Amino acid sequence: MLALAGCGGSSAPPSVSVPAAHTYSLVSHHSGSLLTLKIVQPDGTPLTKFKTGSGPHTGVHVIVVRRDLSAILHVHPHVGADGVFRASLSTLPPGPYRVVVDVYPANQTVQPNFQLFANLRIAGRYAPKPLPPLQRRETVDGFTFILHGVPHLRAIQPAFLHFTVTAPDGKSAAFTPWFGALAHAIFFRTGSLDYFHTHVCAPGAAGCTSILGAAKVTGTSSTAGRLDVGVLVPVSGTWRLFLQCRVGGHVLTAPFTLRVE
Numbered sequence: 001m002l003a004l005a006g007c008g009g010s011s012a013p014p015s016v017s018v019p020a021a022h023t024y025s026l027v028s029h030h031s032g033s034l035l036t037l038k039i040v041q042p043d044g045t046p047l048t049k050f051k052t053g054s055g056p057h058t059g060v061h062v063i064v065v066r067r068d069l070s071a072i073l074h075v076h077p078h079v080g081a082d083g084v085f086r087a088s089l090s091t092l093p094p095g096p097y098r099v100v101v102d103v104y105p106a107n108q109t110v111q112p113n114f115q116l117f118a119n120l121r122i123a124g125r126y127a128p129k130p131l132p133p134l135q136r137r138e139t140v141d142g143f144t145f146i147l148h149g150v151p152h153l154r155a156i157q158p159a160f161l162h163f164t165v166t167a168p169d170g171k172s173a174a175f176t177p178w179f180g181a182l183a184h185a186i187f188f189r190t191g192s193l194d195y196f197h198t199h200v201c202a203p204g205a206a207g208c209t210s211i212l213g214a215a216k217v218t219g220t221s222s223t224a225g226r227l228d229v230g231v232l233v234p235v236s237g238t239w240r241l242f243l244q245c246r247v248g249g250h251v252l253t254a255p256f257t258l259r260v261e
């Protein structure tokens with residue numbers, strides 16, 4: 001653990017996590033509904049330079065997920081010149097959460113990104129919800145997401161899940177890019193909260209491929225309303241997929257429970 005300074009006025013103690021590489025650390029604290037984060041480099045200075053450009057693999061991605069996988073927040077905040085970035089927790093219900101910061105530093109060569117973690121608790125009564133079984137049809141804000149076919153998923157093996165999304169008027173949903181992708185597929189494993197994240201982009205878009213060891217996967221959407229989501233998760237178990245896209249100014253999040261052998 002590192003000693004921390006400069007986090008006065010906090011209602012919750014700051015937490016620090018050190019990734020496997022023991023190089024970068026995350027300073028995280030929240031006060032009320034505001035989460036404040038900073039990445040500290042091995043030399044003790046804040047990380048301020050991130051990958052930029054089109055596509056989703058830029059900057060920092062902040063994901064805050066409740067431990068029972070019933071609530072999630074996903075934002076790509078702007079990082080200040082001092083390395084500080086923030087996210088509002090105001091939409092999240094009470095309970096224990098895991099914070100994942102997926103980091104795309106500038107000048108990264110071998111692996112484009114890495115993750116840092118923290119935990120936080122939003123005050124209030126928490127009754128964990130059991131994970132629902134897979135429902136292949138999910139309705140979110142009047143939009144219907146349908147998963148076609150029966151998924152046969154295995155750890156470390158890239159596979160695709162085919163979804164269609166229909167608007168409340170029955171027409172195919174027209175996706176608009178959000179945080180550099182037509183859709184984001186965020187995966188968490190129940191219990192351990194292992195994490196993986198893939199994207200769906202227009203055919204031929206650059207910077208959309210997710211890598212896990214030697215395996216890669218790129219999701220595509222070639223027709224309105226259709227999402228071919230690449231799945232590539234590190235270990236077997238029961239996973240929750242949060243499929244997110246933006247349609248007509250709404251950000252929609254559709255959850256699906258997946259068994260991975």
Ligand SMILES: [Cu+2]
Nearest residue numbers: 056184197199
């Ligand atoms: Cu994403």
